[in-house]
Amino acid sequence: MHLTNEQINEYLDNEIADRAHIESHLDSCGECAARLIALQTLFAELDSLPEVELTHSLASRITLHATSSPQLPRWLTLTATLQTALALIALIVAAPFVMNLLPAIEMPSFTEFLIQLQSQWITLFTTITNYRVASLWDQLPAFSLPPLQIPTLTLSLALAFASLLWLVGNGLLLRRQIK
Ligand SMILES: [Zn+2]
Structure with missing residues:
Protein backbone atom coordinates (compact mmCIF):
# COMPACT_ATOMS: atom_id res chain seq x y z
CA MET A 1 0.00 0.00 0.00
CA ALA A 17 4.72 8.77 14.56
CA ASP A 18 6.39 5.79 12.88
CA ARG A 19 9.13 7.23 10.67
CA LEU A 42 7.07 22.26 -3.84
CA PHE A 43 7.24 23.13 -0.15
CA ALA A 44 10.70 24.57 -0.58
CA GLU A 45 9.40 26.77 -3.39
CA LEU A 46 6.34 27.79 -1.38
CA ASP A 47 8.55 28.63 1.56
CA SER A 48 10.89 30.80 -0.47
CA LEU A 49 8.27 32.40 -2.74
CA PRO A 50 6.27 34.57 -0.25
CA GLU A 51 9.47 35.56 1.47
CA VAL A 52 10.97 36.83 -1.76
CA GLU A 53 7.73 38.58 -2.72
CA LEU A 54 7.31 40.17 0.68
CA THR A 55 10.91 41.37 0.78
CA HIS A 56 10.55 42.76 -2.70
CA SER A 57 7.27 44.57 -2.08
CA LEU A 58 8.47 45.89 1.25
CA ALA A 59 11.68 47.09 -0.29
CA SER A 60 9.87 48.81 -3.14
CA ARG A 61 7.37 50.31 -0.72
CA ILE A 62 10.13 51.62 1.51
CA THR A 63 11.98 53.00 -1.48
CA LEU A 64 8.80 54.64 -2.71
CA HIS A 65 8.15 56.16 0.71
CA ALA A 66 11.68 57.30 1.18
CA THR A 67 12.12 58.94 -2.21
CA SER A 68 8.93 60.59 -3.36
CA SER A 69 5.47 60.32 -1.86
CA PRO A 70 5.50 61.37 1.80
CA GLN A 71 8.24 63.94 1.58
CA LEU A 72 6.70 66.29 -0.95
CA PRO A 73 3.08 66.31 0.32
CA ARG A 74 4.31 66.67 3.89
CA TRP A 75 6.50 69.55 2.91
CA LEU A 76 3.66 71.13 0.97
CA THR A 77 1.19 70.61 3.81
CA LEU A 78 3.61 72.14 6.26
CA THR A 79 4.19 75.12 3.99
CA ALA A 80 0.46 75.55 3.39
CA THR A 81 -0.24 75.36 7.11
CA LEU A 82 2.50 77.85 7.86
CA GLN A 83 1.22 80.18 5.15
CA THR A 84 -2.33 79.93 6.45
CA ALA A 85 -1.16 80.65 9.98
CA LEU A 86 0.93 83.61 8.80
CA ALA A 87 -1.95 84.90 6.67
CA LEU A 88 -4.27 84.64 9.67
CA ILE A 89 -1.79 86.51 11.87
CA ALA A 90 -1.28 89.09 9.15
CA LEU A 91 -5.05 89.50 8.83
CA ILE A 92 -5.46 90.00 12.56
CA VAL A 93 -2.57 92.47 12.64
CA ALA A 94 -3.80 94.30 9.54
CA ALA A 95 -7.50 94.42 10.51
CA PRO A 96 -7.45 97.51 12.82
CA PHE A 97 -5.20 99.39 10.43
CA VAL A 98 -7.48 98.67 7.49
CA MET A 99 -10.59 99.56 9.48
CA ASN A 100 -9.06 102.91 10.44
CA LEU A 101 -7.92 103.58 6.92
CA LEU A 102 -11.06 102.40 5.15
CA PRO A 103 -13.64 105.11 6.00
CA ALA A 104 -11.21 108.00 5.34
CA ILE A 105 -9.77 107.05 1.97
CA GLU A 106 -11.56 104.11 0.48
CA MET A 107 -15.17 104.82 1.35
CA PRO A 108 -16.37 107.20 -1.46
CA SER A 109 -15.13 105.15 -4.39
CA PHE A 110 -15.87 101.99 -2.49
CA THR A 111 -19.50 103.00 -1.95
CA GLU A 112 -19.82 104.04 -5.57
CA PHE A 113 -18.48 100.70 -6.64
CA LEU A 114 -20.89 98.94 -4.32
CA ILE A 115 -23.87 100.88 -5.62
CA GLN A 116 -22.84 100.09 -9.15
CA LEU A 117 -22.41 96.45 -8.25
CA GLN A 118 -25.76 96.37 -6.53
CA SER A 119 -27.61 97.99 -9.40
CA GLN A 120 -25.96 95.59 -11.79
CA TRP A 121 -26.92 92.72 -9.55
CA ILE A 122 -30.51 93.92 -9.34
CA THR A 123 -30.64 94.31 -13.12
CA LEU A 124 -29.30 90.82 -13.53
CA PHE A 125 -31.65 89.44 -10.93
CA THR A 126 -34.62 91.20 -12.49
CA THR A 127 -33.71 89.83 -15.90
CA ILE A 128 -33.40 86.33 -14.55
CA THR A 129 -36.58 86.57 -12.52
CA ASN A 130 -38.49 88.12 -15.43
CA TYR A 131 -37.32 85.38 -17.69
CA ARG A 132 -38.08 82.59 -15.29
CA VAL A 133 -41.28 83.65 -13.49
CA ALA A 134 -42.62 86.56 -15.51
CA SER A 135 -46.18 86.16 -14.31
CA LEU A 136 -45.17 85.97 -10.65
CA TRP A 137 -42.96 89.03 -11.07
CA ASP A 138 -45.93 91.00 -12.47
CA GLN A 139 -48.25 89.89 -9.73
CA LEU A 140 -45.84 90.50 -6.87
CA PRO A 141 -43.49 93.35 -7.77
CA ALA A 142 -43.00 94.39 -4.15
CA PHE A 143 -42.34 90.87 -2.98
CA SER A 144 -38.91 90.45 -4.51
CA LEU A 145 -37.25 93.86 -4.43
CA PRO A 146 -37.31 95.07 -0.81
CA PRO A 147 -35.98 91.90 0.83
CA LEU A 148 -33.34 91.66 -1.89
CA GLN A 149 -31.81 95.11 -1.45
CA ILE A 150 -30.61 94.85 2.13
CA PRO A 151 -29.09 91.37 2.07
CA THR A 152 -27.36 92.14 -1.23
CA LEU A 153 -25.80 95.32 0.15
CA THR A 154 -24.78 93.59 3.36
CA LEU A 155 -23.40 90.65 1.45
CA SER A 156 -21.52 92.87 -0.98
CA LEU A 157 -20.06 94.91 1.86
CA ALA A 158 -19.01 91.83 3.79
CA LEU A 159 -17.56 90.22 0.70
CA ALA A 160 -15.68 93.31 -0.41
CA PHE A 161 -14.36 93.91 3.10
CA ALA A 162 -13.24 90.30 3.42
CA SER A 163 -11.53 90.49 0.03
CA LEU A 164 -9.76 93.70 1.03
CA LEU A 165 -8.62 92.15 4.31
CA TRP A 166 -7.41 89.09 2.45
CA LEU A 167 -5.50 91.20 -0.06
CA VAL A 168 -3.84 93.31 2.64
CA GLY A 169 -3.00 90.17 4.61
CA ASN A 170 -1.53 88.51 1.55
CA GLY A 171 0.48 91.62 0.75
CA LEU A 172 1.97 91.67 4.24
CA LEU A 173 2.66 87.96 4.03
CA LEU A 174 4.33 88.34 0.66
CA ARG A 175 6.54 91.16 1.93
CA ARG A 176 7.44 89.02 4.92
CA GLN A 177 8.34 86.09 2.68
CA ILE A 178 10.52 88.17 0.37
CA LYS A 179 12.64 89.49 3.25
ZN1 LIG B 1 4.60 3.54 -2.47
Whole structure:
Protein backbone atom coordinates (compact mmCIF):
# COMPACT_ATOMS: atom_id res chain seq x y z
CA MET A 1 0.00 0.00 0.00
CA HIS A 2 1.40 3.40 -1.06
CA LEU A 3 1.85 6.33 1.25
CA THR A 4 -0.85 8.99 1.31
CA ASN A 5 -0.04 12.63 0.66
CA GLU A 6 -0.92 13.31 4.26
CA GLN A 7 1.63 10.78 5.42
CA ILE A 8 4.31 12.34 3.24
CA ASN A 9 3.37 15.79 4.50
CA GLU A 10 3.63 14.66 8.08
CA TYR A 11 6.91 12.95 7.32
CA LEU A 12 8.29 16.16 5.80
CA ASP A 13 7.08 18.15 8.78
CA ASN A 14 8.66 15.61 11.13
CA GLU A 15 5.24 15.08 12.66
CA ILE A 16 4.74 11.40 11.81
CA ALA A 17 4.72 8.77 14.56
CA ASP A 18 6.39 5.79 12.88
CA ARG A 19 9.13 7.23 10.67
CA ALA A 20 10.71 3.81 10.35
CA HIS A 21 7.70 2.42 8.49
CA ILE A 22 7.59 5.40 6.11
CA GLU A 23 11.30 5.29 5.46
CA SER A 24 11.26 1.59 4.74
CA HIS A 25 8.44 2.12 2.24
CA LEU A 26 10.26 5.02 0.61
CA ASP A 27 13.37 2.86 0.28
CA SER A 28 11.46 0.16 -1.53
CA CYS A 29 8.99 2.31 -3.53
CA GLY A 30 10.33 4.63 -6.17
CA GLU A 31 6.87 6.14 -6.81
CA CYS A 32 6.42 7.33 -3.22
CA ALA A 33 10.04 8.49 -3.06
CA ALA A 34 9.43 10.56 -6.19
CA ARG A 35 6.25 12.04 -4.66
CA LEU A 36 8.21 12.86 -1.52
CA ILE A 37 10.86 14.69 -3.55
CA ALA A 38 8.17 16.49 -5.57
CA LEU A 39 6.38 17.61 -2.41
CA GLN A 40 9.67 18.57 -0.81
CA THR A 41 10.54 20.71 -3.83
CA LEU A 42 7.07 22.26 -3.84
CA PHE A 43 7.24 23.13 -0.15
CA ALA A 44 10.70 24.57 -0.58
CA GLU A 45 9.40 26.77 -3.39
CA LEU A 46 6.34 27.79 -1.38
CA ASP A 47 8.55 28.63 1.56
CA SER A 48 10.89 30.80 -0.47
CA LEU A 49 8.27 32.40 -2.74
CA PRO A 50 6.27 34.57 -0.25
CA GLU A 51 9.47 35.56 1.47
CA VAL A 52 10.97 36.83 -1.76
CA GLU A 53 7.73 38.58 -2.72
CA LEU A 54 7.31 40.17 0.68
CA THR A 55 10.91 41.37 0.78
CA HIS A 56 10.55 42.76 -2.70
CA SER A 57 7.27 44.57 -2.08
CA LEU A 58 8.47 45.89 1.25
CA ALA A 59 11.68 47.09 -0.29
CA SER A 60 9.87 48.81 -3.14
CA ARG A 61 7.37 50.31 -0.72
CA ILE A 62 10.13 51.62 1.51
CA THR A 63 11.98 53.00 -1.48
CA LEU A 64 8.80 54.64 -2.71
CA HIS A 65 8.15 56.16 0.71
CA ALA A 66 11.68 57.30 1.18
CA THR A 67 12.12 58.94 -2.21
CA SER A 68 8.93 60.59 -3.36
CA SER A 69 5.47 60.32 -1.86
CA PRO A 70 5.50 61.37 1.80
CA GLN A 71 8.24 63.94 1.58
CA LEU A 72 6.70 66.29 -0.95
CA PRO A 73 3.08 66.31 0.32
CA ARG A 74 4.31 66.67 3.89
CA TRP A 75 6.50 69.55 2.91
CA LEU A 76 3.66 71.13 0.97
CA THR A 77 1.19 70.61 3.81
CA LEU A 78 3.61 72.14 6.26
CA THR A 79 4.19 75.12 3.99
CA ALA A 80 0.46 75.55 3.39
CA THR A 81 -0.24 75.36 7.11
CA LEU A 82 2.50 77.85 7.86
CA GLN A 83 1.22 80.18 5.15
CA THR A 84 -2.33 79.93 6.45
CA ALA A 85 -1.16 80.65 9.98
CA LEU A 86 0.93 83.61 8.80
CA ALA A 87 -1.95 84.90 6.67
CA LEU A 88 -4.27 84.64 9.67
CA ILE A 89 -1.79 86.51 11.87
CA ALA A 90 -1.28 89.09 9.15
CA LEU A 91 -5.05 89.50 8.83
CA ILE A 92 -5.46 90.00 12.56
CA VAL A 93 -2.57 92.47 12.64
CA ALA A 94 -3.80 94.30 9.54
CA ALA A 95 -7.50 94.42 10.51
CA PRO A 96 -7.45 97.51 12.82
CA PHE A 97 -5.20 99.39 10.43
CA VAL A 98 -7.48 98.67 7.49
CA MET A 99 -10.59 99.56 9.48
CA ASN A 100 -9.06 102.91 10.44
CA LEU A 101 -7.92 103.58 6.92
CA LEU A 102 -11.06 102.40 5.15
CA PRO A 103 -13.64 105.11 6.00
CA ALA A 104 -11.21 108.00 5.34
CA ILE A 105 -9.77 107.05 1.97
CA GLU A 106 -11.56 104.11 0.48
CA MET A 107 -15.17 104.82 1.35
CA PRO A 108 -16.37 107.20 -1.46
CA SER A 109 -15.13 105.15 -4.39
CA PHE A 110 -15.87 101.99 -2.49
CA THR A 111 -19.50 103.00 -1.95
CA GLU A 112 -19.82 104.04 -5.57
CA PHE A 113 -18.48 100.70 -6.64
CA LEU A 114 -20.89 98.94 -4.32
CA ILE A 115 -23.87 100.88 -5.62
CA GLN A 116 -22.84 100.09 -9.15
CA LEU A 117 -22.41 96.45 -8.25
CA GLN A 118 -25.76 96.37 -6.53
CA SER A 119 -27.61 97.99 -9.40
CA GLN A 120 -25.96 95.59 -11.79
CA TRP A 121 -26.92 92.72 -9.55
CA ILE A 122 -30.51 93.92 -9.34
CA THR A 123 -30.64 94.31 -13.12
CA LEU A 124 -29.30 90.82 -13.53
CA PHE A 125 -31.65 89.44 -10.93
CA THR A 126 -34.62 91.20 -12.49
CA THR A 127 -33.71 89.83 -15.90
CA ILE A 128 -33.40 86.33 -14.55
CA THR A 129 -36.58 86.57 -12.52
CA ASN A 130 -38.49 88.12 -15.43
CA TYR A 131 -37.32 85.38 -17.69
CA ARG A 132 -38.08 82.59 -15.29
CA VAL A 133 -41.28 83.65 -13.49
CA ALA A 134 -42.62 86.56 -15.51
CA SER A 135 -46.18 86.16 -14.31
CA LEU A 136 -45.17 85.97 -10.65
CA TRP A 137 -42.96 89.03 -11.07
CA ASP A 138 -45.93 91.00 -12.47
CA GLN A 139 -48.25 89.89 -9.73
CA LEU A 140 -45.84 90.50 -6.87
CA PRO A 141 -43.49 93.35 -7.77
CA ALA A 142 -43.00 94.39 -4.15
CA PHE A 143 -42.34 90.87 -2.98
CA SER A 144 -38.91 90.45 -4.51
CA LEU A 145 -37.25 93.86 -4.43
CA PRO A 146 -37.31 95.07 -0.81
CA PRO A 147 -35.98 91.90 0.83
CA LEU A 148 -33.34 91.66 -1.89
CA GLN A 149 -31.81 95.11 -1.45
CA ILE A 150 -30.61 94.85 2.13
CA PRO A 151 -29.09 91.37 2.07
CA THR A 152 -27.36 92.14 -1.23
CA LEU A 153 -25.80 95.32 0.15
CA THR A 154 -24.78 93.59 3.36
CA LEU A 155 -23.40 90.65 1.45
CA SER A 156 -21.52 92.87 -0.98
CA LEU A 157 -20.06 94.91 1.86
CA ALA A 158 -19.01 91.83 3.79
CA LEU A 159 -17.56 90.22 0.70
CA ALA A 160 -15.68 93.31 -0.41
CA PHE A 161 -14.36 93.91 3.10
CA ALA A 162 -13.24 90.30 3.42
CA SER A 163 -11.53 90.49 0.03
CA LEU A 164 -9.76 93.70 1.03
CA LEU A 165 -8.62 92.15 4.31
CA TRP A 166 -7.41 89.09 2.45
CA LEU A 167 -5.50 91.20 -0.06
CA VAL A 168 -3.84 93.31 2.64
CA GLY A 169 -3.00 90.17 4.61
CA ASN A 170 -1.53 88.51 1.55
CA GLY A 171 0.48 91.62 0.75
CA LEU A 172 1.97 91.67 4.24
CA LEU A 173 2.66 87.96 4.03
CA LEU A 174 4.33 88.34 0.66
CA ARG A 175 6.54 91.16 1.93
CA ARG A 176 7.44 89.02 4.92
CA GLN A 177 8.34 86.09 2.68
CA ILE A 178 10.52 88.17 0.37
CA LYS A 179 12.64 89.49 3.25
ZN1 LIG B 1 4.60 3.54 -2.47
